[in-house]
Amino acid sequence: MPKDTGIGASTKRREDVRFLTGRGKYTDDIQLTGQAHAAFVRSQVAHGEILSIDTSDAEKMPGVLAIFTGEDFVDVGGNPAGWLINSRDGEPMKEPKRPVLAHGKVRHVGDAYAAVIAETAEQARDAAEAIAADIKELPAVTNMAQALAGAPFVHDEIATNQCFDWGWIEDNRAATDEAIRNAPHVTTLELVNNRLVPNAMEPRASTGDYDPGTGDYTLYTTSQNPHLTRLLISAFVLGIPENKLRVIAPDVGGGFGSKIYHYGEEALVLAAAKKLGRPVRWTATRSESFLTDAHGRDHVTKIELACEKDGTFIAFRTETMANVGAYLSNFSTATPTFLHGTLMAGNYTVPNVYVNVKAVFTNTAPVDAYRGAGRPEATYSIERVIDKAARELGLDPIAIRRKNFVKPDQFPFTSAAGLEYDIGNYDALMDKLEELADFGGFAERRKASEAAGKLRGLGINSYIEACGIAPSNLVGILGSRVGLYDAATVRVNATGNISVMVGAHSHGQGHETAFPQVVGEMLGIDPASVDIVHGDTSKIPFGMGSYGSRSLAVCGSAVVRATEKVIAKAKKIAAHMLEASEADVEFAEGNFTVAGTDKSVSFGEVALKAYIPHNFPLDSVEPGLEETAFYDPANFTYPAGGYACEVEVDPETGKVTVERFTACDDFGNVINPMIVSGQVHGGIGQGIGQALLENTVYDENGQLTSASYMDYAMPRADDLPFYTVDHSCVTPCTHNPLGVKGCGEAGAIGSPPAVVNAVIDALQSGGHNVTHIDMPVSPSRVWAAMNNA
Amino acid sequence: MATIKMTVNGRERSGEAEGRTLLVDFLRQELNLTGTHVGCDTSQCGACVVHVNGEAVKACTMFAAEAEGAxxxxxxGMANPDGSLSVIQQAFQDHHGLQCGFCTPGMIMSAAALLKDNPKPTEAEVRHYLEGNICRCTGYHNIVKAIMAASGQDVSAVAAE
Structure with a gap:
């Protein structure tokens, strides 16, 4: 049974108190003395040639301190892509420069080409409006198929608009083609994975500061990974030495991927602070967020599933176009490839998998990882085509999945897409799902819906994801330009309380509560005496940050390793204090004891001794009690789950309502069940949003027509039901010390196919031969499908 | 610029504002009350909800000057006088009704206004009332649960925390 406060306890979150009382400190809440404000001038056309920029009127406006244009940054570096992808023919991907401010051309609506610094934010905005740019509008392209067909070209030097043409696994291509040619049954599905705007509730914000006395820069910014931001600014963009740049990501109001990346505004406020010798702040409006935050998804896919008549899978073959937008955001090339193609075997023993992905430049905002990142796209394609195949073959959708599941005794299992799944039990998850979702009662509920004039459908989904990103060696082979370890320092203070500096960043995930539960459990002390320090490059050793459901699996493992080192050193000190051999000293429940005696010292006494080293074994042990560990995982982790959704469809209007939603996940061991359930709830909310509501629409001229909450349908409380979530099916990860897998993305990965499968099931039950509707499954799309089929 | 005076959280406060200054910007920048957040520019997200003369108001929909004397x-100003969490705040912590915390101030202020008018709302009433408050983290499950719990209703039958 879980103890009250340690691993497995639903400890209430300590960070809540400051948020509930209005004392959170987000970037825009921090006022620096003498702070000036930036406003950006952004392109109103999707594609244009900058002929001239006249700043003379703006310069005379009240409060204006400085004006920057793209010209000011031609001699500094660009914001790079973090992952090099090679095309099938071995050619490296096309990697156009992404400047701090656009120069020469603007390439999407919202592309910033100038910035004004003024005494107040209002003055900066007023002056920004007074900048007169002569921009010759050029033809724009937003549709991927059109972009691949020829001009216009987003980057003149890339006269194909293609970033890469990637095959995975290229050596499997011929065998997969052959298997599909010879298969008794092939189901084909063409689908769109709709483009989404992440919409963390806190808009991006950055404040740059520069100290002319020391040459030190400080950047306060809305980041999920301050060290990565520092690295990008230092090594690629501005060339500020890393030791002269401190990046602070204070309280951050959600990220969902969009705050992983370095953005030009961060470099601009630093450059402006240096020029003016004053802090410079910029805070995005929501409209700017819509136009410039990295968007998510946006795949157009054709998937084929070849199988025997009995439903045994023979092959999955996928062709995908992935929109990368106008520039490559930092992880944009990894998302549709190694976070997508490698998952295209799903939970299944299918022997043949081949994936082709063409990444395409368009005159739209950059697209990058958004909650799930590649894995929702893979799961959606697989789980939709399986449902369609089951229907064509007259098979039960659960039975066809079970028939093809990797079985518990097959782990470790190398999938046909090349990943080695270490452990799992997909049948157990499906058993639990059948129980909690009450499949047995569905027929009755359908009858009741029908009596009320509604159609009712049940949709299921089995997902697998690769999380805990990632083994550095593996991602290095696959093209990553960074390592993906994480780091932690455990500092035991003289009076016995503890500060843990972690590379992970908490922006809603509850690290400040969950990580102390781990340390407290290991040291046998109250977690309340353990504090987490994060989000400041000057305080923490290093870190790759939080994304890819990696915080606990990777950084948590570093915390464990550092704590183990602390215990090992403390044991040496205890042995000296107890006048015993180190080999005879045991540590349990916060006390060091000598086996077979009543001699004992507490952890707190050892901590004090470490800092007051009178009578101390200085020849063999240093004073102090502080240890650092870097942890690089041996493999990805593989959370998996079974999801079920029940919907009602109103045949009169096409409106879909989610009536029941059940999620059974295997996250391995769980540290704080309350927080884990909350993560799943949030993911489901976003997944249902994608399935039913959210869509990002550019018109043919490249104008974003869904650029505010008036037009972009964010899920609201009355769009969603209560969910049933369960994480009692546990197969502990085999290769990290906590046996944990990560839970942050599962809900967003598992829910969209369950929702759409349910809608199709509902329509089929009403005699409508509808086999697919693209997301978002809006009333108009459902109504049209019903009335055309 | 004009000097605007109002009572905020029981104290007389004053500050400078342009005619176009929104109440939310006045609170944040002039009075340094940064708990009230700005999450959008179309009065949709509800992160800036405050109470003006007892009514829940999105502070981005009022000019500071309109709140003169209010x-x-x-x-x-929502915690108990001794600094402890109010019933609603405590329910949000107990039921994990917040994650990143950015929408939370608006949620607390809306929840308080709802429960003042409707002390025992149904699930549907809570969800409907929160139409003007967007949260991206929680999927609303635990927010709805927390508000119902704060109203004294037994929420133990609602699925896991």
């Missing part, structure tokens, strides 16, 4: 309560 009684304003922000999230900073």
């Amino acid at each position: 009684e304003v309560v922000t999230v900073e």
Whole structure:
């Protein structure tokens, strides 16, 4: 049974108190003395040639301190892509420069080409409006198929608009083609994975500061990974030495991927602070967020599933176009490839998998990882085509999945897409799902819906994801330009309380509560005496940050390793204090004891001794009690789950309502069940949003027509039901010390196919031969499908 | 610029504002009450909800000048006089009704206004009332649950925390 406060306890979150009382400190809440404000001038056309920029009127406006244009940054570096992808023919991907401010051309609506610094934010905005740019509008392209067909070209030097043409696994291509040619049954599905705007509730914000006395820069910014931001600014963009740049990501109001990346505004406020010798702040409006935050998804896919008549899978073959937008955001090339193609075997023993992905430049905002990142796209394609195949073959959708599941005794299992799944039990998850979702009662509920004039459908989904990103060696082979370890320092203070500096960043995930539960459990002390320090490059050793459901699996493992080192050193000190051999000293429940005696010292006494080293074994042990560990995982982790959704469809209007939603996940061991359930709830909310509501629409001229909450349908409380979530099916990860897998993305990965499968099931039950509707499954799309089929 | 005076969280406060200054910007920048947040520019997200003369108001929909002489309560004024969490705040912590915390001040202020008018709302009433408050983290499950719990209703039958 879980103890009250340690691993497995639903400890209430300590960070809540400051948020509930209005004392959170987000970037825009921090006022620096003498702070000036930036406003950006952004392109109103999707594609244009900058002929001239006249700043003379703006310069005379009240409060204006400085004006920057793209010209000011031609001699500094660009914001790079973090992952090099090679095309099938071995050619490296096309990697156009992404400047701090656009120069020469603007390439999407919202592309910033100038910035004004003024005494107040209002003055900066007023002056920004007074900048007169002569921009010759050029033809724009937003549709991927059109972009691949020829001009216009987003980057003149890339006269194909293609970033890469990637095959995975290229050596499997011929065998997969052959298997599909010879298969008794092939189901084909063409689908769109709709483009989404992440919409963390806190808009991006950055404040740059520069100290002319020391040459030190400080950047306060809305980041999920301050060290990565520092690295990008230092090594690629501005060339500020890393030791002269401190990046602070204070309280951050959600990220969902969009705050992983370095953005030009961060470099601009630093450059402006240096020029003016004053802090410079910029805070995005929501409209700017819509136009410039990295968007998510946006795949157009054709998937084929070849199988025997009995439903045994023979092959999955996928062709995908992935929109990368106008520039490559930092992880944009990894998302549709190694976070997508490698998952295209799903939970299944299918022997043949081949994936082709063409990444395409368009005159739209950059697209990058958004909650799930590649894995929702893979799961959606697989789980939709399986449902369609089951229907064509007259098979039960659960039975066809079970028939093809990797079985518990097959782990470790190398999938046909090349990943080695270490452990799992997909049948157990499906058993639990059948129980909690009450499949047995569905027929009755359908009858009741029908009596009320509604159609009712049940949709299921089995997902697998690769999380805990990632083994550095593996991602290095696959093209990553960074390592993906994480780091932690455990500092035991003289009076016995503890500060843990972690590379992970908490922006809603509850690290400040969950990580102390781990340390407290290991040291046998109250977690309340353990504090987490994060989000400041000057305080923490290093870190790759939080994304890819990696915080606990990777950084948590570093915390464990550092704590183990602390215990090992403390044991040496205890042995000296107890006048015993180190080999005879045991540590349990916060006390060091000598086996077979009543001699004992507490952890707190050892901590004090470490800092007051009178009578101390200085020849063999240093004073102090502080240890650092870097942890690089041996493999990805593989959370998996079974999801079920029940919907009602109103045949009169096409409106879909989610009536029941059940999620059974295997996250391995769980540290704080309350927080884990909350993560799943949030993911489901976003997944249902994608399935039913959210869509990002550019018109043919490249104008974003869904650029505010008036037009972009964010899920609201009355769009969603209560969910049933369960994480009692546990197969502990085999290769990290906590046996944990990560839970942050599962809900967003598992829910969209369950929702759409349910809608199709509902329509089929009403005699409508509808086999697919693209997301978002809006009333108009459902109504049209019903009335055309 | 004009000097604007109002009572905020029980104290007389004053500050400078342009005619176009929104109440939310006045609270944040002039009075340094940064608990009230700005999450959008179309009065949709509800992160800036405060109470003005007892009514829940999105502070981005009012000019500071319109609140001259008004009684304003922000999230900073919601805890009990001894500094402990109010019933609603405590319910949000107990039921994990917040994650990143950015929408939370608006949620607390809206929840308080709802429960004042409707002390025992149904699930549907809570969800409907929160139409003007967007949260991206929680999927609303635990927010709805927390508000119902704060109203004294037994929420133990609602699925896991």
